[in-house]
Amino acid sequence: MHDSKAITxxxxxxxxxxxxxSYKPSSNTGDYHLLSxxxxxxxxRxxxxxxxxxxxxxxKGEGGNGYAPGQR
Structure with a gap:
């Protein structure tokens, strides 16, 4: 899950x-939209x-993973 990307x-x-x-797929058992x-x-450019x-x-580990402005 670490370092996985939705769009690159x-x-x-x-x-x-x-x-x-982003959205929560119906197959997700947790309330998550993204992995990282x-x-x-x-x-x-x-x-x-x-x-x-x-x-x-x-x-939401180290190195900026799972970080979104305004989210803690």
């Missing part, structure tokens, strides 16, 4: 991600990321 941009240019939300990271960006709502990560 690698070597992306002039790209966008808009209006994406929502979006990661590596070696990319000129990206627009807007209107995102990710919540309820299962893993």
């Amino acid at each position: 941009f690698v070597n992306a240019r002039n790209s966008w991600l808009d209006n994406v939300n 990271y929502g979006v990661t960006i590596m070696q990319s 000129s990206l627009t990321i807007q209107n995102m709502h990710f919540q309820k990560p299962q893993y």
Whole structure:
């Protein structure tokens, strides 16, 4: 579960991600939407990321995993 990602941009240019939300699949027994990271960006530029709502990560360990602004 550590270091798992919902969306990853690698070597992306002039790209966008808009209006994406996490949700709890019906098969989840716990109240989780994500395992660890929502979006990661590596070696990319000129990206627009807007209107995102990710919540309820299962893993909230070290290294920024499961961190979301305003969430503790």
